[in-house]
Amino acid sequence: MKLKKLSLRTRIFIAMILLVLLSSILIGVVVIYQYNEETQDYHRERLIRKEKAIITSLDYVIKQTSFEVITEKVPLIFKSKIYEVAEVHNIQINLYDLEGSLLISSKSDLKPEVATKCIDAEILNNLLNTAEHRVVIKRDDEDATYRSSYNYITDAKFKPLAILNLPYLENDDFLSKELDEFLRRLAYTSLLVMLAAVTLAFFLSKYITKSLKTISDKMQATRLEKRNSKIDVTDNSEEITALVTSYNNMIDELEESAVKLATSEREQAWREMAKQVAHEIKNPLTPMRLSVQSFQRKFDPKDENIFQKVEEYSNTLIQQIDTMSSIASAFSNFAKMPAQKKETLNVVKIVDLALDIFSEDYITFQSEKDEIIATLDRTQLIRVVTNLIKNSIQAMPDGISPQIIVTVIDEEKIVKIMVSDNGIGISEENKLKIFEPKFTTKSSGMGLGLAMVKNIVETYKGTITFVTQKNEGTTFTVTFPKN
Structure with missing residues (x-):
C-alpha cells in the first residue's frame, strides 16, 4: 500500500x-x-x-x-x-x-x-x-x-x-552482562514508550483529524443548488482555523455566485420562453389579420352570399384562435410540474387505454402479463405514452410501411415501457438535444413533447433512454419504480 x-x-x-x-x-x-x-x-x-x-x-x-x-x-x-x-x-x-x-x-x-x-x-x-x-x-x-x-x-x-x-x-x-542488562532495560523502556506513543498518536490523530473530518464532510455536502451551512470549529490550530475561514469565505462566494447564476438562468429562460411564445403566437395572428382586412374590403351587405362569406371568415378566425389556445395550453402544461399523485394502477391497462385515442392501425401493443401493478399517476402516465407515440408517428417518413410497437415489461422492482418505430431515427448531432425544451426537427410543433415526458419521468424517479439507428428507427425506453 x-x-x-x-x-x-x-x-x-x-x-x-x-x-x-x-x-x-x-x-x-x-x-x-x-x-x-x-x-x-x-x-x-x-x-x-x-x-x-x-x-x-x-x-x-x-x-x-x-x-x-x-x-x-x-x-x-x-x-x-x-x-x-x-x-x-x-x-x-x-x-x-x-x-x-x-x-x-x-x-x-x-x-x-x-x-x-x-x-x-x-x-x-x-x-x-x-x-x-x-x-x-x-x-x-x-x-x-x-x-x-x-x-x-x-x-x-x-x-x-x-x-x-x-x-x-x-x-x-x-x-x-552489563551491556545485556542495559539493552534489556532499553527494550522494556522502548516498549513502554511505544505504547505511550501509540496512545498519544491515537488521541493526537483523533484531535487533528476531527476538525479535518468536519471540514471534509461539509465539503462533500456542499451543493450549488442549496444553501450550505458554514463550519463552526473552535479551539483549533492556526492552520485549521485558516482552512475553516477559507471554506466559510468560499461558501459566501458560492452563495453569491449561485444567486447570480440562478437569476441569470431564470432571466434567460424567460427571455427564451417569451421569444418562443411570441413566435408561435405570430404565426396564427398573420392569417387572422389578413382575414379581417379581406373581410373589410369585400364586405357588401347586399351580396347574396354574404352569410356564406361571414361563416368562412368566422371559421378561419376560430381555427386560428384554437391554434393559439393549443399553444397556450402546451406552454402551460410544460411549465406545470406534474403533481405526485400516488395511485395503484394496472400499467398494462392504462397504456392500452392510452392507445385508444390513436386511429392508426400500424400501432401494436404487447405485454408479457395482463396485469402489472405500480404506484403512479394515471394522467401523467397517459401523457408519457401519448407523447412518445406522437413523436414516433411524426418521425415516419413518406414511402414506407410505418410500424410502431408499444411494449410493457415487468421486472423485479420496475416497470418498463418501450415505444419502438421504424422511422428516420435520430442523427448524431441531435442526440444530445432531443430532450431540450423547444428543440424539434419537425416543421410544426413547439418541441415540448419529449421535454415534458422527461420532466414527468424524472419527477417519479424514473429514467428515459433511447437507442436509434438512422433510417431504421428509434426505441424509447421509460422505466418507473413500482413503488
Whole structure:
C-alpha cells in the first residue's frame, strides 16, 4: 500500500511508532559502539597498569638478588620470584633475552626451547625502534581475544636486561552482562514508550483529524443548488482555523455566485420562453389579420352570399384562435410540474387505454402479463405514452410501411415501457438535444413533447433512454419504480 493512500491518522500512527523504533535502535547502536570503545580502553589501560606493577615488582627482585645482574643470570634471578609475582598480579609472565629467546616463564609447562619459543623478528624490530620500546600484539582465537605486550626490563643503570612479555586475556563477561542488562532495560523502556506513543498518536490523530473530518464532510455536502451551512470549529490550530475561514469565505462566494447564476438562468429562460411564445403566437395572428382586412374590403351587405362569406371568415378566425389556445395550453402544461399523485394502477391497462385515442392501425401493443401493478399517476402516465407515440408517428417518413410497437415489461422492482418505430431515427448531432425544451426537427410543433415526458419521468424517479439507428428507427425506453 502506498503511503500517499493512507489516511492522516494512519500516517501519524506509523510516524510515531517509527520515531520510537528508530530512536531505540539508534540508542542501542550508540550504546554498543560506546561499550566497545570503553571495553578497548579498559583492557588497554588495565594491561598498562599491570605492566607497570609487574616491572616495579621485577625491579625490586633485581635489586635484592645476589646473582650478577646480566641477561644470562635472569633464569636464576627470577627462579622462584616470577611465580610469586605472576600469582599476585594474576597474569602469565614470560622473560626473553634480547635476541628473543625464552629464558623463563611463570607457566610451569612452558620450557625454554629456542627453536619454538622465540619472539618474532618483526616484534623485536618494532620494540627496538619505537620511542617507547613497547609493542602490543592483539590476536583473536576462537572464543577469546588476547593482547600480548612486549617491554624491556632494565638493570640499575637502565641497561636492557631482558624482554618482558605479558599475555593478557580480554575477559568481557562482566561487561557483556552489563551491556545485556542495559539493552534489556532499553527494550522494556522502548516498549513502554511505544505504547505511550501509540496512545498519544491515537488521541493526537483523533484531535487533528476531527476538525479535518468536519471540514471534509461539509465539503462533500456542499451543493450549488442549496444553501450550505458554514463550519463552526473552535479551539483549533492556526492552520485549521485558516482552512475553516477559507471554506466559510468560499461558501459566501458560492452563495453569491449561485444567486447570480440562478437569476441569470431564470432571466434567460424567460427571455427564451417569451421569444418562443411570441413566435408561435405570430404565426396564427398573420392569417387572422389578413382575414379581417379581406373581410373589410369585400364586405357588401347586399351580396347574396354574404352569410356564406361571414361563416368562412368566422371559421378561419376560430381555427386560428384554437391554434393559439393549443399553444397556450402546451406552454402551460410544460411549465406545470406534474403533481405526485400516488395511485395503484394496472400499467398494462392504462397504456392500452392510452392507445385508444390513436386511429392508426400500424400501432401494436404487447405485454408479457395482463396485469402489472405500480404506484403512479394515471394522467401523467397517459401523457408519457401519448407523447412518445406522437413523436414516433411524426418521425415516419413518406414511402414506407410505418410500424410502431408499444411494449410493457415487468421486472423485479420496475416497470418498463418501450415505444419502438421504424422511422428516420435520430442523427448524431441531435442526440444530445432531443430532450431540450423547444428543440424539434419537425416543421410544426413547439418541441415540448419529449421535454415534458422527461420532466414527468424524472419527477417519479424514473429514467428515459433511447437507442436509434438512422433510417431504421428509434426505441424509447421509460422505466418507473413500482413503488
